[in-house]
Amino acid sequence: MRLDELSFGEKFKKILAAEGIQELYPPQEQALKAGIAEGESIILCTPTASGKTLASEFAIIHALEQGGKAVYVVPLKALAYEKYTDFKKYETMGFRVLMEIGDLDAKKYSHKPDYDIMVATAEKCDSIMRSRPDWFNSVTLLIFDEIHLIASDRGPVYEIIAAKARKLLPGIQVVGLSATIGNAGEVAGWLDAKLVESDWRPVQLREWAVVAADGINSIKKIVKDNASKGGQVLVFVNSRRSAEAVAEQLSELKLNPEKKEQLSELSEKILSALPNPTKQCERLALCAKGGSAFHHAGLVNSQRTAIEDAFRQGLIRVIAATPTLAAGVNLPARTVVIRDLHRFEADGLEKIPVLEYKQMAGRAGRPKYDKEGDSIAFAKSEDDREFVEEHYINGTVEDLHSLLGSEPVLRMHVLSSIASEFTKTEDSLLSFFATTFYGYQYRQGGRFEKEFRKTLAKTIKELSEWGLIETAERFLNATPLGRRVSELYIDPMTAKTYIDLFTKAEKQGKHGSLAYLEVLCDAAEMRPHLRVKKEDESTVWAEAFNLEEDLLRELDGFDLDFEFLNRFKTAKMFNHWINETTEQQILEDYNIPPGILNQKLQNLEWLAYAAGEITRLIKLRKTSILLSNLEMRVKHGIKEELIPLVGIKGIGRVRARKLYNAGIKTPADIKKADIISLKKLLGEKTAEKILNDPTLCE
Ligand SMILES: Nc1ncnc2c1ncn2[C@@H]1O[C@H](COP(=O)(O)OP(=O)(O)OP(=O)(O)O)[C@@H](O)[C@H]1O
Ligand SMILES: [Mg+2]
Known part of the structure; x- marks a missing residue:
């Protein structure tokens, strides 16, 4: 189907034509036939790179032309940024595009009624919905990108957004996009959506499994072959350390000699990302000189985007990455190498799911950049190769299962439903959760009501005991504290810990910063903590016992609690930060990459803010003031006097x-x-x- 045959969006068609789009891709045509541009809810389950974004834009334009608004939910900030930049083009049509990825305090949300398309991370979208802004009533379209993440630890938020939106806005169009859902029919059934499926891909993707026991040599060969034809390579490995090691070895190939000067500039830019370059910065800068790079959560944002841009421009020819890069990001890799099909889990090395394999393989051969793509998975032996072929290449992706039923997750969403006066009785909670994917899946198995009632009753009891909700007659109401905890978007259990221990601080007059930090770190939001090595355990214990007087909990009986030990080490690192130890020193002493330190500091600042708000509400006056000071100290890395x-x-x-x-x-x-x-x-x-x-x- 040709673009100009579309019966709507005259200006829209012009914008697309200017981008060089003439023909629609077959899956896009299928989506149109299924009614994506007529308000029909759709699950679009088509291969990677098959143009799902544009298909969802048909729905957006239709919604806006009808006077509605569209919300586009993404899993990652990086992806939000990519989509936001992409959708900005619709501003020439007079539509306003907004990106929401920041502060999760629903109370601070400033209402912005004059946008038309909002691109938001899932948590931010949920947080905004908790504050129930007026504009929300005009939303007529909700799009979930990478909807397979519904089965990841952040998936419950997707479910809650969908269930709430469908309850508050009957008739809302919901569009879910993914290349990798085993039970797409079930997801569609849940959302009363039509399922559009296809195997069509604009660029042919060939998937191989090869025996490559010599690891790096095989990778080098693949990279060299590609480079000679102007092709670029993404190598997926299972740890940050491997990503760095592989990138370093590949930089020896001196991949882009004719662009030596530009690579030197890039290298300089990477090196100056922090005031004092760390070892990691130096390694990355050195790789860049040789035309390679590594990519993982330890990079600071400016380095990450510099590398992605340089790869798009053909300057960096190979990136060795951990799988976080695979989530829907559009990078021009002619070839993908999947070196590791295992990753480290709590119980040791485990096979990755087929879904993840397919997402990684799907980064190869992206339209606009390549005419074909190869994904090469490494096997250790001939037997292993046969297994990889059967299990991964020809295998089927797993079914998605809801994780909403786990107690900590439920706790948070039960509280938020009550606090935003979304549900007022146990029965209405039950019927609300029945409309989530969790409820849908369990109802299919005939098990929902009885078991869920039990879990729900337990959760409600817990939240009441913690003073977050109260029951009057049969109505459930949030206390002011409960409402604030919900707005602050923290786990009710975290709030409970903070309330108990900071009350103790106020009573006993214990206000040391290390003690506060140790408490703040006792939050699901702060995990994973730094790990204390086996050989350091006794030293760290001794240190903790020495400081016991100043801490807010007794260490007796904690002897075997590694949680405490790791938390204490994490708190100590933060304590250095707020006592003006240089960043460089902290990174070295704690052997932590800068990107991870940044993330942790951001979390800590948020938790200190939340704790300050909670303690103010329960009138722990001194503690709340000190927590606000601590928040400033964390933000800037300073002693109080500054x-x-x-x-x-x-x-x-x-x-x-x-x-x-x-x-x-x-x-x-x-x-x-x-x-x-x-x-x-x-x-x-x-x-x-x-x-x-x-x-x-x-
Ligand atoms: N009809 C079209 N003609 C030409 N190019 C197109 C067309 N539709 C989409 N594209 C381009 O195809 C590329 C891939 O599209 P998109 O990112 O939407 O893939 P996707 O299906 O979302 O894949 P993934 O599952 O990996 O996220 C984009 O660069 C997009 O601009
Ligand atoms: Mg996509």
């Missing part, structure tokens, strides 16, 4: 320390200070900028 200074735009931990040591301790001191010494301390430009800032002494 707090007034970091409030000034342009002043971070390093400059604030310089000023303070020179006797300039507050914004008022800056105003009074002698300009020459200020310039000496801060540099000419910064000093002038700060002095000219009208908000300086506000």
